[in-house]
Amino acid sequence: MTRKTYAEALIDALVEFAGEEKKFAIIGRGILGHGAQAHLVEPLMEKFGDRVTDPPTSEGAVASLGIGAAMAGTRIFAHFGTASFTMEAVNQIIHEAGVAHSMSGGQIKVPIVFHMFHGLRRGGSGQHSLSPQSMFANNPGLHLMMPTTPGDVKGMLRTALKSDTPTLFIDHAALLGTEGEVPDGPFEIPLGEAAIRREGDDVTIVATSRAVHWAEAAADQLAGDGIDAEVVDPRSVVPLDTETILKSIRKTGRLVCVEEGYQMCSIGSEIAALAAEQVFKSLKAPVARVARPPAPVPFSPPLEEAMMPGPGKIVAAVKAVMA
Amino acid sequence: MTAPPAPGDRAALFQCMVLMRRFEEEVLRVARDHPYVGRQHLHIGHEATGAGVVSALSPDDLFHTNHRNHGYLIARGADPGRALAEIMGRKDGLNGGRGGPWHLCDRSAGFQSTSAMVGGSVGLAVGAGFGLKTQGSKAISVTHFGDGTLDEGICYEALNLASLLALPVLFLCENNAKEGQRPSSMLAAKVLHDVPDALQIRSLVVDGPDADAVAAPAAYEDDHIRDGSGPVFLQADLERWPGSHQTKPEFPTGVTDLTLAWEEDRIQGPHAEWVRDHDGLRAYAKKLVADGTLSEDQVLEIDRDVLAGIEEARAFAEASPYPDPSGLLDNVFA
Ligand SMILES: Cc1ncc(C[n+]2csc(CCOP(=O)(O)OP(=O)(O)O)c2C)c(N)n1
Ligand SMILES: [Mg+2]
Numbered sequence: 001m002t003r004k005t006y007a008e009a010l011i012d013a014l015v016e017f018a019g020e021e022k023k024f025a026i027i028g029r030g031i032l033g034h035g036a037q038a039h040l041v042e043p044l045m046e047k048f049g050d051r052v053t054d055p056p057t058s059e060g061a062v063a064s065l066g067i068g069a070a071m072a073g074t075r076i077f078a079h080f081g082t083a084s085f086t087m088e089a090v091n092q093i094i095h096e097a098g099v100a101h102s103m104s105g106g107q108i109k110v111p112i113v114f115h116m117f118h119g120l121r122r123g124g125s126g127q128h129s130l131s132p133q134s135m136f137a138n139n140p141g142l143h144l145m146m147p148t149t150p151g152d153v154k155g156m157l158r159t160a161l162k163s164d165t166p167t168l169f170i171d172h173a174a175l176l177g178t179e180g181e182v183p184d185g186p187f188e189i190p191l192g193e194a195a196i197r198r199e200g201d202d203v204t205i206v207a208t209s210r211a212v213h214w215a216e217a218a219a220d221q222l223a224g225d226g227i228d229a230e231v232v233d234p235r236s237v238v239p240l241d242t243e244t245i246l247k248s249i250r251k252t253g254r255l256v257c258v259e260e261g262y263q264m265c266s267i268g269s270e271i272a273a274l275a276a277e278q279v280f281k282s283l284k285a286p287v288a289r290v291a292r293p294p295a296p297v298p299f300s301p302p303l304e305e306a307m308m309p310g311p312g313k314i315v316a317a318v319k320a321v322m323a
Numbered sequence: 324m325t326a327p328p329a330p331g332d333r334a335a336l337f338q339c340m341v342l343m344r345r346f347e348e349e350v351l352r353v354a355r356d357h358p359y360v361g362r363q364h365l366h367i368g369h370e371a372t373g374a375g376v377v378s379a380l381s382p383d384d385l386f387h388t389n390h391r392n393h394g395y396l397i398a399r400g401a402d403p404g405r406a407l408a409e410i411m412g413r414k415d416g417l418n419g420g421r422g423g424p425w426h427l428c429d430r431s432a433g434f435q436s437t438s439a440m441v442g443g444s445v446g447l448a449v450g451a452g453f454g455l456k457t458q459g460s461k462a463i464s465v466t467h468f469g470d471g472t473l474d475e476g477i478c479y480e481a482l483n484l485a486s487l488l489a490l491p492v493l494f495l496c497e498n499n500a501k502e503g504q505r506p507s508s509m510l511a512a513k514v515l516h517d518v519p520d521a522l523q524i525r526s527l528v529v530d531g532p533d534a535d536a537v538a539a540p541a542a543y544e545d546d547h548i549r550d551g552s553g554p555v556f557l558q559a560d561l562e563r564w565p566g567s568h569q570t571k572p573e574f575p576t577g578v579t580d581l582t583l584a585w586e587e588d589r590i591q592g593p594h595a596e597w598v599r600d601h602d603g604l605r606a607y608a609k610k611l612v613a614d615g616t617l618s619e620d621q622v623l624e625i626d627r628d629v630l631a632g633i634e635e636a637r638a639f640a641e642a643s644p645y646p647d648p649s650g651l652l653d654n655v656f657a
Contacts, residue, residue, distance in 0.1 A: 034362075056474035056509035057441050084440070088475070123361035125423045127439045295655045298646075299423025300412030301359050306648040 001183055007037035007176040009150040011044050013157040014077065016186045018048040021075060024161070026052045027066050028079025033117060037176040063089035063114070067097045067166070070112040075161060083118040083170065084130040097166035098141035109164040113157070117173040119210060119260045120308055126296035131261035133208070136168050137237050138265065143167040143191060144238040146209040150180040152235060155189035162188070172210040172260075194241035196248070200230035203254040203318050206245055206271050208234060211258045211309055218314035227322055237267055245271060246279050253284035254321045258309050263291035288317040327399050328378040330542055333616050334625075336378050336534055340370040340604050341629045343394040344579055346403055349633050350393065350410055350424070351566075351574060353640075360410055363424055366394030367576075368532070368564035369497055371603030374398050375537030376465070376495055376557070379545055383462040385435050385451045387444035390425045391497070391567075392437045395467060401429040403632065404639035413643035420646040421654075442475035444468055445494070449481040452490030452554070463491040463548045470500040470508035473518055482556075486522045489553035493544070494519065496556065497531065499563040507563070519556035531559035532603030535610075562601035565594045576602075581626050584608035585619060 004012070010032070018024055029052070032041050045052065055062045059080055066078035080086045086093065093114060100108045118131040137144050143165050147153040153171070160167040197212060198219050207215035212233045219229040230248050234240055249255050255275050257268025268289040275287055290309040297307055325342070328335035347365040354360045366373060369391070377398040388395050396406055401417060409416030410424040417429050425439040436447045448466030455462050472478055473496070485492045498515055500506040512518055516526035525547065530536045537559060544555040565575040576594045583590050583598065583605055590599050598605060611617040617625075 054509075057471055058474050058476060060476050088440075088477075123359065123423060125426055125439070126421070127426070127443075293651055295652050296421070298412075298421040298651070299409075299418075299426070300416075300420030300646050302645045302648055303412075303420060303651055306651050 001181045003179055004150050004182045005037060005040070005176065006150040006153055006178050006180070007032045007040045009154040009182045010157060010171075011040055012182070013154045013161070014044050015047055017158060017161045018044070018051055023073060024051065024075045024077075025069065026077045026079070027055055027062055028081070028115070029054045030081060031079045031115070032176060033081070033173045035173060035176065059085050059088035060092060063092035064096065066112045067092055067110055070110045070166070071100065071108055076112040077161065078112060078114055080114065080116040082124070082128050082130070083116040083132050084128050086114065086116055086132060087130070093136070093142070093166070093168070094139045098139050100141075101165070102141060110166045111164050112166045113160045113169050114166070115169045115171065118170050119172050119174070120297060120304060121173055122304065123299060124297060125299040129297035131259070131292070133168075133170050133237060133259075134261050134266045137267065137270075141166070142238065143236065144170065145191070145236045146170045147235065148175065148209060148212045148233050150178065150182045152189060152195070154182055155187050156235065158186055159188045159191060163191070170209065174210050189235070191236050192239035192241050193236070194232055194234045194244040196244070197231040197233050198229065200228040200252065202228040202252055203256060203321060204230050204232060204245070204248040204252045205256045205258060205314065205318065206232045206234065206268070207258040208237065208267055209260065211260055214309065214311050215258050215314055217311040218318065221311060221315050222318055227318060229318060240270070242274055242278075246274065249275050249279050250282045253282055255283070255287045256290065256314065256317045256321060257287070258290045258314055260309060261291060262294055263289050264294065266291050285321040288321050290314055290317045325400055327382065328374065330378055330538070332378070333535070333611060336374055336538065337607055337611055337617065338625050338629065339374040339378070339398050340534065340607060341626055342403070342632070343370040343374060343397050344604050345626075345629050345633045346397050346406070347393060348574070348578060349407065349637055353407060353411060353637070357411060360412070360424060364390040365564070365567060366391050367566065368597075368602060369394060369499070369561055371534035371607060372495070372497055372531040372537050372559040372561060373467070375534045376467075376493075376541045378538050379541035380465065381462065382433065384433060385455070385462060385464050386433050387435055387448040387451065387464070387466040388437045389441070389444050389468050389472070390439040391469065392427050393424070396427045396429055396432065396434060399432040399434070401427070401432045401434075403636035407636050407640035408643045411640050411643075412645065413640060414646040415639070415643040442468070442472050442477040445472060446477045446481045448492055448494070449485045449490060452485060452492040453488065455491055456488070461549060463493060463545070465493045465495060467495040467497055470496060470498040470510070470515055472496075473510055473515060474508055479518070482519055482522050482524060485554040486524045489551065491548045491551070492554040493548055494524070494554060494556040496558045497561055498558055499561040499567065501562050516556055516558050524554050524556050526556040526558065528558045528560060531561035532601055532606055534603060534607045562597060565597055579604065581605070581608050581622055584622065585612060
């Protein structure tokens with residue numbers, strides 16, 4: 001184990017994988033964004049700069065470049081920057097990558113990772129703040145992973161890179177600078193394996209990506225009020241570890257879902273539906289969802305703040321279901 | 324609100340350029356004083372192109388701008404105080420604080436879209452051209468975008484449609500791709516206008532920092548567009564201002580000193596070459612003094628007036644409160 005930033009762990013996974021897989025290419029620059037961690041991409045560029053293609057601002061063609069190459073047998077990590085920019089490539093991701101394996105009767109494989117930064121980023125306004133996870137998850141044939149910690153990003157990215165199924169790997173730029181223990185050497189975190197971030201008996205909070213950290217902060221605060229919250233991080237949204245989530249709800253009898261996306265047809269909506277379908281009788285209170293209010297993200301700081309499903313809103317939602 | 328410069332009024336064109344420059348310099352100060360306003364795409368160094376085109380067009384024409392939008396808004400008469408307030412996310416901002424610096428919008432000044440999705444404005448401008456044509460309007464649709472925008476597929480589809488339907492659209496390409504920093508476009512075509520040429524769109528190239536050179540053909544081509552002959556692609560070649568992609572608020576070329584227009588030996592520093600050879604504002608001041616349109620004193624007086632207005636604009640913006648979060652869902656649906 002070594003203490004590292006999330007950004008370093010992400011690059012480690014790429015460097016390790018490039019070292020062992022010759023048929024592997026990276027498309028995109030600025031894999032670590034434009035912030036304080038941007039330079040940490042250096043070890044990758046030094047060792048495997050020749051594998052990295054710097055494309056024009058052509059997201060649709062970049063997606064096709066990667067998907068076609070993956071079909072032809074080169075494993076691909078394609079970086080799109082802000083998740084908003086993948087909207088230029090939605091057709092290629094959903095209608096080409098997502099359907100190819102099934103529509104070809106299992107003949108074609110598309111080993112590609114679509115990497116992007118989702119979410120509120122301060123000042124992103126209505127066109128640079130997208131959290132597209134639930135709209136992607138709404139389509140078949142695509143795995144969807146959202147890591148939360150430095151250790152997880154390394155193990156999950158390796159799993160995604162080795163997978164023959166196209167994988168949306170949705171990061172949050174605000175996580176890049178966070179630190180944690182990271183296992184040395186290559187390892188994989190299996191798909192569909194949730195992590196219990198904190199154990200508790202009173203209420204289950206299911207959160208994804210950066211919202212996991214907000215949920216943990218809320219749980220700390222709730223502990224002071226005598227409420228014992230369990231925080232579950234699905235880590236992969238497709239496939240979803242329903243067993244771990246439902247087991248927790250059976251134990252606590254209460255469910256609060258938290259995410260940065262919009263509430264309509266959200267990940268939380270899916271988990272709430274699962275709870276209603278499968279553990280209805282265990283529920284002691286109505287389910288609550290904490291998500292973005294249904295407005296385009298405004299620029300003004302206090303308005304953007306009001307969009308965030310932060311710890312305060314989570315605490316309020318938990319107290320409401322505990323009442 | 325100052326009216327856009329009238330065609331042929333070179334002193335007004337110069338004043339407009341000074342306003343555009345001083346506004347952007349104030350935006351840098353705002354970004355320094357309020358770090359939350361974040362990364363800025365300033366229009367410094369593009370004033371001659373922006374003001375030149377604006378002066379040639381009619382106030383009814385519809386504009387579609389991109390992330391580098393401030394200069395166009397200001398040149399077409401958007402209120403600098405409300406524009407600064409928007410950049411600061413305030414209640415009295417042009418967009419009520421919803422848009423911020425990348426999305427300034429003023430419909431009363433003829434702006435329909437300020438999209439920060441690269442290529443967004445190009446597609447919409449073609450649509451506006453279609454709308455205007457179906458309405459039998461005499462107005463035209465304008466979009467300004469960078470060289471890098473031609474990296475995006477939508478441009479090819481939109482240019483093709485505009486040509487096929489002979490739509491009244493002026494495609495203004497601010498070509499600041501020049502080497503030195505990382506070029507902002509990656510095109511296999513060596514000459515940008517090869518792209519519209521292949522699609523049978525009339526194209527011409529102008530020297531972006533030369534305000535007269537931009538204004539004259541813009542006005543001339545305007546007739547071509549307005550009489551129904553179809554779109555025009557105007558490529559303005561510019562040398563990227565050294566601060567154009569800065570992540571920190573700083574003045575790499577220093578706060579503009581218009582006396583350098585006639586005291587050239589005082590031009591110094593690491594970016595002296597840009598100031599001497601590529602700053603269209605300095606060049607126009609020099610030219611107008613040389614041909615007797617303005618005296619040195621008049622140039623400085625225009626600058627002082629503009630600066631006084633900018634100071635007022637800043638005070639207005641600073642005094643404006645943040646919008647109330649209770650209005651978060653306002654205007655989501657029309
Ligand atoms: C669809 C999309 N992809 C990427 C970006 C990120 N981006 C913002 S500005 C820019 C460069 C645009 O270059 P150009 O059109 O030449 O304009 P310039 O900034 O040089 O004036 C890019 C790639 C974006 N805003 N939208
Ligand atoms: Mg450019």
